Structures are given as structure tokens and as C-alpha cells.
Amino acid sequence: MSIQESAAARPAGRPRSEKAEKAIIEATLDLIGEGTGVSELSIEAIASRAGVGKTTIYRRWSNKEDLVVDALSTLKAPVPPLTGTSVRDDLIRLLEAMREESGMARSRCVMNIVMNETDRHPRLTERFVKRAIEPRRQAMREVIERGIATGELRPDLDVDMGMALITGTMLWHTKWGPAGDLPADLPERIVDAVLAGMAP
Amino acid sequence: MSIQESAAARPAGRPRSEKAEKAIIEATLDLIGEGTGVSELSIEAIASRAGVGKTTIYRRWSNKEDLVVDALSTLKAPVPPLTGTSVRDDLIRLLEAMREESGMARSRCVMNIVMNETDRHPRLTERFVKRAIEPRRQAMREVIERGIATGELRPDLDVDMGMALITGTMLWHTKWGPAGDLPADLPERIVDAVLAGMAP
DNA sequence: CATTTACGAAACGAGCCCGTTGCGTATCGG
DNA sequence: CCGATACGCAACGGGCTCGTTTCGTAAATG
Numbered sequence: 001m002s003i004q005e006s007a008a009a010r011p012a013g014r015p016r017s018e019k020a021e022k023a024i025i026e027a028t029l030d031l032i033g034e035g036t037g038v039s040e041l042s043i044e045a046i047a048s049r050a051g052v053g054k055t056t057i058y059r060r061w062s063n064k065e066d067l068v069v070d071a072l073s074t075l076k077a078p079v080p081p082l083t084g085t086s087v088r089d090d091l092i093r094l095l096e097a098m099r100e101e102s103g104m105a106r107s108r109c110v111m112n113i114v115m116n117e118t119d120r121h122p123r124l125t126e127r128f129v130k131r132a133i134e135p136r137r138q139a140m141r142e143v144i145e146r147g148i149a150t151g152e153l154r155p156d157l158d159v160d161m162g163m164a165l166i167t168g169t170m171l172w173h174t175k176w177g178p179a180g181d182l183p184a185d186l187p188e189r190i191v192d193a194v195l196a197g198m199a200p
Numbered sequence: 201m202s203i204q205e206s207a208a209a210r211p212a213g214r215p216r217s218e219k220a221e222k223a224i225i226e227a228t229l230d231l232i233g234e235g236t237g238v239s240e241l242s243i244e245a246i247a248s249r250a251g252v253g254k255t256t257i258y259r260r261w262s263n264k265e266d267l268v269v270d271a272l273s274t275l276k277a278p279v280p281p282l283t284g285t286s287v288r289d290d291l292i293r294l295l296e297a298m299r300e301e302s303g304m305a306r307s308r309c310v311m312n313i314v315m316n317e318t319d320r321h322p323r324l325t326e327r328f329v330k331r332a333i334e335p336r337r338q339a340m341r342e343v344i345e346r347g348i349a350t351g352e353l354r355p356d357l358d359v360d361m362g363m364a365l366i367t368g369t370m371l372w373h374t375k376w377g378p379a380g381d382l383p384a385d386l387p388e389r390i391v392d393a394v395l396a397g398m399a400p
Numbered sequence: 401c402a403t404t405t406a407c408g409a410a411a412c413g414a415g416c417c418c419g420t421t422g423c424g425t426a427t428c429g430g
Numbered sequence: 431c432c433g434a435t436a437c438g439c440a441a442c443g444g445g446c447t448c449g450t451t452t453c454g455t456a457a458a459t460g
Contacts, residue, residue, distance in 0.1 A: 011429095011434090011435080012428070012429050012430080012433080012434055012435075013427085013428060013429080013433085013434040013435025013436070014426065014427040014428050014434080014435045014436045014437075015427080015428065015435080015436075016435090016436065016437090017427095017436070017437070020436090020437075020438095034319070035319040035320060037237060037239075037240075037316075039237075039240060040237075040239060040240060042416080042417060042418085043417080043418075043419085044416080044417060044418085045417090047438095051438090052437085052438075053437070053438045053439060053440095054418095054419080054420095054438095054439095055420090055421090055436085055437080055438080055439090056436075056437065056438075058419070058420080059436075059437095114376075115315060115316070115375060116237075116315070116316045119234075119235040120235065144398075147398075151400065152399075152400075153398050153399065153400065154396070154397075154398060154399065154400045155400070157398055158389075158393065161369075161389065161390070161393045162393070162398050164369050164372045164373060164377070164390075165365065165368075165369050165393060165394065165398065167372055167376075168365075168368035168369040168370070168371055168372030168373075169361075169364050169365050169368040169369065170368070171368055171371060171372055171375075172364045172367055172368030172371055173364060173368075175315060175318075175371075176314075176367075177364070189358070189361060190361070190364075193358065193361045193362070193365060194365065194397065194398055195397055195398050195399040196354070196397045196399060197354075197394065197395055197396045197397020197398070197399070198344075198347075198353050198354060198357055198362050198365065198394055198395050198397070199352075199353065199354065199395040199396060199397070200351065200352075200353065200354045200355070211404090211405080211459095212403080212404055212405070212458070212459050212460080213403080213404040213405025213406070213457085213458060213459075214404075214405045214406045214407075214456065214457040214458050214459095215405080215406075215457080215458065216405090216406065216407095217406075217407075217457095220406090220407080220408095242446085242447060242448085243447080243448075243449085244446085244447060244448085245447095247408095251408090252407085252408075253407065253408040253409060253410095254408095254409095254448095254449080254450095255406085255407075255408075255409090255450090255451090256406075256407065256408075258449070258450080259406075259407095
């Protein structure tokens with residue numbers, strides 16, 4: 001009955017290396033972030049990049065999808081703090097968060113998965129959309145609805161269409177805009193363009 | 201010196217089957233349209249679906265990329281005829297062309313390739329952007345510039361940003377909008393939203 | 401008819417990745 | 431120290447695709 005640590009109750013034997021687990025997940029995210037599709041993602045490649053034996057991976061995850069889910073779950077998608085001073089400022093802040101992440105391989109995982117694997121891994125995508133996309137989408141929705149209420153935005157504005165305008169324009173720059181990092185003033189320019197519209 | 205057909209000068213022997221060639225290209229486009237990435241695209245799968253021996257494929261194309269390029273080259277991307285009556289009508293027409301194609305597997309090839317394979321097949325993507333994307337982009341640019349000249353659009357409008365607004369919003373609906381076919385009135389709604397802007 | 405080339409089908413050796421196993425070593429509790 | 435578990439590494443048999451070759455047949459020229 002003498003258990004040294006009342007918590008955990010370690011099962012005796014060498015404990016699993018946290019470092020190895022970290023390395024495996026890092027390697028997985030790296031590969032996905034570099035554009036490797038889930039289908040082409042090979043355990044061998046992950047093990048090799050992580051400097052780890054395949055055994056160590058199979059001991060923890062029974063299949064590839066579980067590993068991918070766990071790896072993606074470590075990605076945080078915090079909604080940036082919003083000042084609430086003006087709709088324009090909050091929208092810029094939301095886009096700025098997207099811009100910063102577009103340059104980080106880690107965050108590209110989200111985009112790559114959602115954009116490319118929807119057909120072949122619907123469960124994975126769905127789970128991930130709910131976790132990483134939906135919170136920000138909801139934040140943007142609230143900003144827009146607040147703007148309509150305060151009169152900063154058109155009273156007849158279609159909220160969903162407004163979100164599509166902003167997000168879509170940002171998405172366009174991310175995928176089809178000039179190569180390289182997105183310019184620092186892009187969020188501001190997009191928001192102003194969307195607010196003003198194209199008509200005189 | 202007696203050549204029966206002055207043209208062609210057929211090299212003697214059984215001529216290559218046009219039907220087989222057609223079937224190969226159709227099968228390739230089908231697979232890509234269904235979401236198969238160029239990397240995962242297997243010659244065996246193409247041959248199988250085309251009802252053709254692998255020999256017949258390798259006799260014509262020495263590698264997979266050449267086949268994909270040829271297959272994609274058969275896709276036409278005609279710029280829809282523009283009435284020129286108003287900027288609004290022309291923009292709607294351009295988006296309507298995108299909408300119609302978004303439901304056709306054939307035309308999804310373009311999107312799938314450009315969106316997913318940019319990193320791994322840059323030459324292929326570049327060649328294809330020039331062929332299938334650039335003409336429409338140019339058409340839209342001209343419509344917008346004409347609108348600025350005629351006063352239908354803001355004189356201080358950033359043309360590139362305007363194109364990003366329209367194309368990006370459409371792109372957003374294609375990829376992230378509610379599943380299924382895009383509603384018939386979407387182009388009109390997008391154009392009106394972009395023209396009006398979100399501000400009152 | 402003979403010749404030439406293309407066809408579909410099948411088989412080949414090679415390479416990659418699968419998931420598993422055995423090995424020697426490392427690290428924990430007792 | 432001992433038993434237990436994890437580690438990295440190498441190897442296994444199995445499956446799939448590769449690009450090539452062989453085979454018997456089909457379709458063209460002369």
C-alpha cells in the first residue's frame with residue numbers, strides 16, 4: 001500500500017520520453033505545414049525527421065489519423081484581443097492575426113488541411129474547423145453585428161456576405177497574391193477597401 | 201518518291217488510336233477533378249480508368265507531368281462575352297462564369313491544381329495560371345479600369361484591391377461556403393455587396 | 401501477302417511505405 | 431542489483447506503384 005507518489009502511480013519501468021513525443025508532433029506539423037497532404041504523410045518520414053524510431057510512434061498512436069488529430073490539437077488559435085473602440089480597428093486586428101500566422105509554417109497547417117483535405121478526410125476537417133476556424137468566425141460576426149447596431153456599418157448589411165468579403169479578400173492575398181510575406185499594411189488596406197466599397 | 205498522301209506522310213504501321221489518347225486524357229482530368237493530387241496520381245490508375253494499357257500511356261508521354269500538362273491544356277477557359285453596358289453587368293457575368301464552372305468536375309481541375317500544388321509543382325502551376333487564370337484576370341482588370349474611367353467606380357480605387365475583393369469573395373464561397381452548388385444569385389449579390397461596401 | 405507499328409494484358413525487378421519484431425542500450429521503481 | 435518498460439535501430443514480409451519488357455493480336459502500308 002505504500003505508494004511513493006500518491007498521484008500518477010507510475011507503472012514501473014522507463015517512462016515515455018516527453019521529448020520524443022514533442023519531436024514527433026513537431027515533425028508532423030512541420031511536414032503538414034510544408035504542404036504534405038495527410039494521405040502522403042508517411043510514418044517513416046515523421047520518424048526520420050523527429051529522430052525517432054517508428055516503434056516510438058506506433059507505441060503512442062495506433063493510426064496516422066490519430067496522430068494528426070493530436071498534432072493539430074496542439075495548435076492554438078487564440079482570437080486576438082479586440083479593443084472594441086471601433087469596428088474598423090477590430091477588423092484590422094482580426095486580419096492582422098491572420099497575416100502574422102500566414103508566414104508561420106505552423107499555422108499554415110490549418111489552412112492546408114482545411115483547404116486540401118476536406119474531401120478525403122471530412123471528419124478530421126470538421127473537427128478542426130470547429131476548433132480553429134469557428135472561434136474567429138464567431139468573433140468577426142460579433143464585431144460586424146455590433147457595428148450594424150452602433151451605426152458604423154450599413155443597417156441593411158448581410159452579415160455573412162460581409163464576413164465573406166473580408167475573409168475572402170484576405171484569403172485571396174494569402175493564396176494568390178504576390179509571393180512572400182504579406183505586407184504589414186495589408187489588413188488596414190483590405191478593411192478600408194471593404195468598408196468603402198468600389199462604387200463612388 | 202511516290203507518296204500517296206502528300207500531307208502527313210504516315211510512317212507506316214498501325215496508327216495511334218485517337219480514342220485511346222482521348223480516354224487517357226479524360227481519365228486524367230477525371231481523377232484530378234475528383235481531388236487526386238498530382239503527386240498521388242498514378243499511371244496505373246489512369247490506365248485502368250481509361251481502359252488502356254500502361255504501355256499506351258508511356259508511349260506518348262515520358263513522364264507524369266507532361267501528361268498532366270497536356271491534359272490540362274485541353275481545358276478551355278474562355279472569357280465570357282461581356283456586354284460592356286455596365287461594370288456591374290460585366291462583373292456579374294465574370295462571376296457567373298466562375299459559378300457555373302465550380303460545379304463541373306472538369307473545371308475544378310484548375311482550382312485544385314492551382315490551390316494545392318503550387319508548392320510542389322511550381323512550373324506546372326505557373327504555366328497553368330498563365331493559360332487559365334490570367335486571361336480572365338486581365339478581362340476583369342479592364343472592366344474595372346473602364347469603370348473608373350467612366351465614373352462608375354471610385355476614381356481613387358486600387359484596381360488590384362478591387363479584383364481581390366471580387367475574386368476573393370467568390371473564392372471564399374467556392375471553398376468555404378455552404379456545401380453544394382452555389383446559388384444562382386450569388387454573383388449578383390457579391391457584386392452588389394462589393395460595389396456598395398460595408399460602411400453606410 | 402510481308403512489314404511495321406500500336407494495342408491490351410501480364411509479368412518483371414526496383415523502390416517506398418506499411419505494421420511488426422528482435423536487438424542492445426537506457427532509465428525508471430523496488 | 432533486478433525486473434520492467436522505453437528508446438533508437440535494423441530487418442522482416444506484404445502491398446502498391448514505378449517504368450520496362452514480353453507476348454499475342456489488331457490495323458495500317460506496300
